[in-house]
Amino acid sequence: MAPMADTYDFRNIERPWQERWEREQIYIADSDDPRPKYYTMEMLPYPSGDLHVGHAKNYTLGDAVARTMRMLGYNVLHPMGWDAFGLPAENAAIARGIDPGTWTKSNIANMERQVRLMGTGYDWRREVATCDPEYYRWNQWLFLRLYENGLAYKREAPVNWCPHDQTVLANEQVIDGRCWRCGHLVERRNLSQWFLKITDYADRLLAGLDELDGWPERTKTMQRNWIGRSTGVTLKWKIEQSDATFETFTTRVDTIFGVTFVVLAPEHPAVAAIKSIVSKKNAAAIETFAESLQSKSELERTSLMEKEGVATGAYAINPLSHERVPIFVANYVVAEYGTGAVQGVPAHDERDFEFAKKYGLPIAQVIAQSDVGVDAPLTEPYTGEGRLIASGDFTGMRSERARDVIAEHLKAAGIGGKTVHYRFRDWLVSRQRYWGTPIPIVYCERCGEVAVPDDQLPVLLPADVPITGEGSPLARDEQFINTTCPSCGGPARRESDTMDTFFESSWYFLRYLDARNDAAPWAIDHARHWMNVDQYIGGAEHTVLHLLYSRFFYKFFHDQGWVSGSEEPFQRLFHQGMVLYNGEKMSKSRGNVVGIDETADKNGVDAMRLFLLYVTPPEDTSDWTDEGITGRVRFLNRVWRASEPFLAAAADVSPRELPPIASAEDRSLVRAVHVVAKSMVDEVSSRRFHFNTTIAKLDELVNAMTTAAQKTPDSRAFLYAVHALPLLLAPYAPHIADELWSRLGHATSIHLERVIEPEDAALEVDEITLVVQVNGKIRARINAPPGIAEDEAIALALADPNVRAQMDGKEVRKRIFVPDKLVNLVVA
RNA sequence: GGGGAAGUGGCGGAACGGCAGACGCAGCCGCCUCAAAAGCGGCCGGGGCAACUCGUGUGGGUUCAAAUCCCACCUUCCCCA
Numbered sequence: 001m002a003p004m005a006d007t008y009d010f011r012n013i014e015r016p017w018q019e020r021w022e023r024e025q026i027y028i029a030d031s032d033d034p035r036p037k038y039y040t041m042e043m044l045p046y047p048s049g050d051l052h053v054g055h056a057k058n059y060t061l062g063d064a065v066a067r068t069m070r071m072l073g074y075n076v077l078h079p080m081g082w083d084a085f086g087l088p089a090e091n092a093a094i095a096r097g098i099d100p101g102t103w104t105k106s107n108i109a110n111m112e113r114q115v116r117l118m119g120t121g122y123d124w125r126r127e128v129a130t131c132d133p134e135y136y137r138w139n140q141w142l143f144l145r146l147y148e149n150g151l152a153y154k155r156e157a158p159v160n161w162c163p164h165d166q167t168v169l170a171n172e173q174v175i176d177g178r179c180w181r182c183g184h185l186v187e188r189r190n191l192s193q194w195f196l197k198i199t200d201y202a203d204r205l206l207a208g209l210d211e212l213d214g215w216p217e218r219t220k221t222m223q224r225n226w227i228g229r230s231t232g233v234t235l236k237w238k239i240e241q242s243d244a245t246f247e248t249f250t251t252r253v254d255t256i257f258g259v260t261f262v263v264l265a266p267e268h269p270a271v272a273a274i275k276s277i278v279s280k281k282n283a284a285a286i287e288t289f290a291e292s293l294q295s296k297s298e299l300e301r302t303s304l305m306e307k308e309g310v311a312t313g314a315y316a317i318n319p320l321s322h323e324r325v326p327i328f329v330a331n332y333v334v335a336e337y338g339t340g341a342v343q344g345v346p347a348h349d350e351r352d353f354e355f356a357k358k359y360g361l362p363i364a365q366v367i368a369q370s371d372v373g374v375d376a377p378l379t380e381p382y383t384g385e386g387r388l389i390a391s392g393d394f395t396g397m398r399s400e401r402a403r404d405v406i407a408e409h410l411k412a413a414g415i416g417g418k419t420v421h422y423r424f425r426d427w428l429v430s431r432q433r434y435w436g437t438p439i440p441i442v443y444c445e446r447c448g449e450v451a452v453p454d455d456q457l458p459v460l461l462p463a464d465v466p467i468t469g470e471g472s473p474l475a476r477d478e479q480f481i482n483t484t485c486p487s488c489g490g491p492a493r494r495e496s497d498t499m500d501t502f503f504e505s506s507w508y509f510l511r512y513l514d515a516r517n518d519a520a521p522w523a524i525d526h527a528r529h530w531m532n533v534d535q536y537i538g539g540a541e542h543t544v545l546h547l548l549y550s551r552f553f554y555k556f557f558h559d560q561g562w563v564s565g566s567e568e569p570f571q572r573l574f575h576q577g578m579v580l581y582n583g584e585k586m587s588k589s590r591g592n593v594v595g596i597d598e599t600a601d602k603n604g605v606d607a608m609r610l611f612l613l614y615v616t617p618p619e620d621t622s623d624w625t626d627e628g629i630t631g632r633v634r635f636l637n638r639v640w641r642a643s644e645p646f647l648a649a650a651a652d653v654s655p656r657e658l659p660p661i662a663s664a665e666d667r668s669l670v671r672a673v674h675v676v677a678k679s680m681v682d683e684v685s686s687r688r689f690h691f692n693t694t695i696a697k698l699d700e701l702v703n704a705m706t707t708a709a710q711k712t713p714d715s716r717a718f719l720y721a722v723h724a725l726p727l728l729l730a731p732y733a734p735h736i737a738d739e740l741w742s743r744l745g746h747a748t749s750i751h752l753e754r755v756i757e758p759e760d761a762a763l764e765v766d767e768i769t770l771v772v773q774v775n776g777k778i779r780a781r782i783n784a785p786p787g788i789a790e791d792e793a794i795a796l797a798l799a800d801p802n803v804r805a806q807m808d809g810k811e812v813r814k815r816i817f818v819p820d821k822l823v824n825l826v827v828a
Numbered sequence: 829g830g831g832g833a834a835g836u837g838g839c840g841g842a843a844c845g846g847c848a849g850a851c852g853c854a855g856c857c858g859c860c861u862c863a864a865a866a867g868c869g870g871c872c873g874g875g876g877c878a879a880c881u882c883g884u885g886u887g888g889g890u891u892c893a894a895a896u897c898c899c900a901c902c903u904u905c906c907c908c909a
Binding site: 698825 | 831850
């Protein structure tokens with residue numbers, strides 16, 4: 001269908017504008033600009049190949065924010081990049097024999113084209129791709145700084161192993177016992193791995209959340225829960241007939257007299273000592289039990305499997321009561337969590353209760369729920385507070401107080417004391433895969449573990465490595481592996497692990513600031529000027545992973561003096577909702593992906609952007625519908641018809657100056673302009689970003705203009721609206737806005753203009769509708785001048801026949817008056 | 829099991845203690861047209877001829893006034909275990 005003269009001909013209008021914006025570099029931002037800075041960005045995408053409208057929702061939202069802030073006079077930095085390392089590239093290599101680098105680069109090229117196609121305004125000079133050696137070189141550099149500061153270390157540990165992806169995973173990347181990427185059940189293996197000591201920053205990561213007013217509460221709560229700080233008591237236990245000891249951690253030391261057994265993780269070091277003192281039969285049983293759990297994941301052991309254990313035959317001595325209690329090994333205690341040993345208090349802990357029931361262990365109640373005392377045996381554990389019973393010297397004390405008193409007592413006796421415990425653990429960053437940043441460490445026969453010196457960075461990822469999906473590709477590459485020791489010059493082997501891709505996405509927002517710096521990851525001056533990020537926009541799936549890692553890195557950078565100001569990288573955070581199609585998440589396998597190219601070609605980019613912003617508030621999940629976008633195509637056509645024929649006449653009517661008002665229609669038209677202007681500003685300053693309401697108000701304005709175009713096309717108010725409309729459309733529908741603007745005779749892009757400042761004079765109305773209620777029910781609506789006084793309003797209300805009929809001569813008990821809104825007469 | 833968020837016409841949503849359903853989609857009627865599409869105008873929660881009346885998941889409460897605040901319950905979704 002050929003575009004008619006009275007429709008917005010997006011096919012011939014949108015692309016030329018994108019080219020012109022590019023040519024004129026209108027979106028570049030520099031730190032020497034005198035305007036106040038505003039740093040906003042969306043989470044960088046993984047270049048999977050094609051963008052769909054779900055991506056578009058994210059970038060359109062960010063773009064609308066960036067454009068509005070620019071129009072409000074800010075020096076807006078809005079950059080873009082690619083999270084370009086990761087498994088899909090390797091999987092493509094396995095499936096189709098394509099080189100991961102080639103695959104990734106062609107995806108980036110395509111997606112970059114699509115991002116430009118969406119009309120999103122980025123400062124492309126700052127673009128980064130994390131697989132670029134000039135980027136990952138600084139990954140390695142940062143890794144070495146962490147290493148020097150004792151924050152990167154290698155140790156053998158039981159780790160999460162994904163048998164499908166053939167690599168280890170960080171705890172944060174295991175969701176319900178499954179690999180976050182491929183969904184396969186994770187196994188446990190003992191491997192020597194690189195960790196980052198994020199736990200050193202636990203308290204600062206917690207404290208920092210308190211200052212993040214611009215973050216969703218949910219996200220902060222989830223991070224707090226993930227870190228999982230708890231305060232309790234660590235106490236030391238002796239094993240009968242052995243020199244071996246172990247420690248337990250408990251938040252309920254007040255129940256110490258209720259311990260009737262202890263449980264060790266089968267991997268606990270003290271288990272070896274126990275095996276040497278118990279009977280051969282017992283030792284063998286422990287061994288068999290431990291072996292049966294070897295590859296079981298933590299989730300299986302602690303949640304999925306029934307609680308099972310084996311009595312070791314050994315006994316431990318309660319450090320306080322000196323009672324002798326049996327030692328068990330059990331599946332539900334994991335060596336990596338806490339001390340790897342748990343004191344069993346079945347009367348007051350659910351898991352212990354379950355275990356004691358199963359193995360017929362005594363249940364000793366030591367906390368009484370009421371002051372009355374124990375009346376009946378427990379049928380379920382009591383986990384609340386109460387008064388201590390059967391607890392030696394501490395009997396009769398309130399449990400809350402007993403926790404402190406007992407802790408003091410243990411400390412004085414040298415057998416324990418208060419400690420803080422965290423649920424999260426150090427960040428495992430090794431990956432046994434090819435497409436990632438090589439860890440810059442070599443192993444020398446003579447010198448051991450040696451850091452690659454800075455001047456030998458980057459350690460380049462070798463090309464032409466066979467990728468089979470089995471084992472680590474780099475470990476097999478002799479050319480890569482064999483090297484010389486930077487310290488002694490002797491033969492050495494390179495680390496074959498690459499870094500978790502979350503490493504590079506933890507600091508990319510700093511590289512944007514100084515993307516081409518080849519002497520440092522960024523210059524501190526740039527960080528000082530731009531940080532922190534004023535507004536960060538991205539999906540809620542990153543609440544723990546990426547956002548926690550980035551906060552950790554940023555605090556480390558702060559300690560190194562590489563950034564200044566706030567210790568938090570992201571001042572404000574916004575999670576946009578997903579886009580569904582036919583009620584389902586878009587995915588290639590389901591075949592329900594709505595692509596950018598098709599949509600742009602069929603409906604135009606401005607219509608797509610408007611639809612995505614209009615359909616729901618941005619934080620909600622929205623449904624893509626073909627009817628819905630049609631509505632926005634129609635809207636743009638209405639804009640065109642109500643503006644385009646009048647542009648010549650409107651050229652001389654300034655949108656910066658209120659026009660003369662000749663009629664009520666004039667007034668409401670001018671008011672409609674300012675209602676939109678106010679909404680546009682309010683939605684960014686409140687950071688609510690509910691542009692759906694702004695666009696609804698734009699609809700109202702355009703509807704009013706459509707009427708005026710037919711009735712009073714010569715009125716100054718109408719022509720004022722024609723000239724103002726593009727300024728109101730600019731953040732959401734940038735192409736049509738610039739096209740109309742240029743046809744109004746402006747030589748420079750509308751995106752360098754200021755917003756229309758909402759003016760109170762224009763927002764005023766000359767008549768308000770006063771709602772009159774009798775006993776809270778609406779009985780009349782009266783037109784009245786704004787600012788009408790209470791007495792007058794009530795007099796008008798009482799004069800209304802309908803109101804009088806309802807009052808039925810009864811006495812007015814109370815009069816409620818809400819200025820310009822409502823009168824409520826309470827009668828009886 | 830614990831915590832959180834949400835429930836409004838046929839649909840997406842608006843209203844953040846004060847006119848419920850803005851705006852859009854779908855639908856219906858009309859104009860235009862040979863006809864259709866597009867466009868333009870109108871109608872569009874239920875009941876009632878009407879005055880009115882009922883209505884924001886369910887039940888209570890606070891208030892002159894509740895979609896909005898509080899309590900309980902139901903349902904859905906998301907986290908954690």
